[in-house]
Amino acid sequence: MEDRKTDSYRVLLEGGEGEYVEKKSRFIATLRKCGSEEEAVAFVEEMKKKYWDARHNCHAFIIGSRGELTRCSDDGEPSGTAGRPMLEVLMGAELRDAAVVVTRYFGGVLLGTGGLVRAYTQAVKEGLKNSKVGRMRYGHLVRITTDYVWIGKILYLLGNLKLEPLSSDYGERIVLKLEVPAQKLEHLRREVAESTNGQAEFVKEKDIYFIDKEELED
Template identity: 70%
Template sequence: MREEKKQEKLPEDSYCVLLEGGQGEYVEKKSRFIATLRSCESEEEAIRFIEETKKRYWDARHNCYAFIVGSRGELSRCSDDGEPGGTAGRPMLEVLTGAELRNVAAVVTRYFGGVLLGTGGLVRAYTQAVKEGLKNCRLGRMRPGQEMEVTTDYNGVGKILYLLGSAGIEPDAADYGENVVLRLTVPQEEADALRGKMTDMTGGRVKFDKIREIYFVDKEAFQG
């Protein structure tokens, strides 16, 4: 049995992504439901993945799918691919949404086992298949953050590196020239406080240049 890991409560506008896709299988009354999941950054990429999966399982009765694209889930699509309306694609999409996943596509391939499952049985089977697939994926949590450059002198850099280490932040790059320039990615909600602490620790001998706002993978919130 998979051990459930307790996750730190994170900002509401964070979201999950697949760091590694995977497959899972569920069997119901001899019908096989094979779920394949992959990270997709665009609608075009999701459609290519769906078509590739359909070609791989060309002899299957159904290849139902669901995908979500965009950091806020701006675009989502699903298909029952011949199953009764609302029994496949929509339940699959609800599993992805419930897991707070973005930029993800799932295809569930069904090999018919000769026994009709009914509406409730189909919903349960497609739901469970995606859940089984997610167990074999590696998930990460994306958090809002800032990329910034911090410029200081050689007297101040040791203090700043100590502070960053205490906060679990490792510089993305460092340039040791006339002054020291550190390139950092910091959580959005911690940026102002970190700037204040670095200013205090160096007696004001520090300069900050905000480069851009981004989402970054939180290394403390890996799942799977």
């Protein structure tokens, strides 16, 4: 990955729903993880079919690790009162690859522009409260190959760095694969070399984004 500026961002591990009521109007927010514009558009259409009898189905989504693609729609509400405020909640939460649809059932009372902005904003926040969110970290997939004599020391230092192997292959030699945050890479490389007298093979296979298990959120 050439652009390393995005060290981390948040994603929906499980989408959720939330509801906000303002002067008898119901605002139902549905959030879902979407990895592409096509997925997001399909999700919006799905919600429109599900809530076909609603007055409005406004949406917003943000795609890409740097938020390269953003879209929002007021779906008939006054311009700037629905889609944009919804998108700003996603951006403020540092979410990426996320889409939200807020369905409005009109309660018979006009809310005004300020009331609409507040209602659509709050609906998305309620949906987020009921979603499971995780943080994606920029880092590297690393392969460590070692003789059996060194494995105890390697596992000990991995524990100290709060790193856990993704896989362990115990053959003629032991091969460990693990996800390493970018800021820990060189420190880990030095520690492995020192603890094995340079006998272990340390290879950075590729750059990745991975879920930080230490920062899982409900």
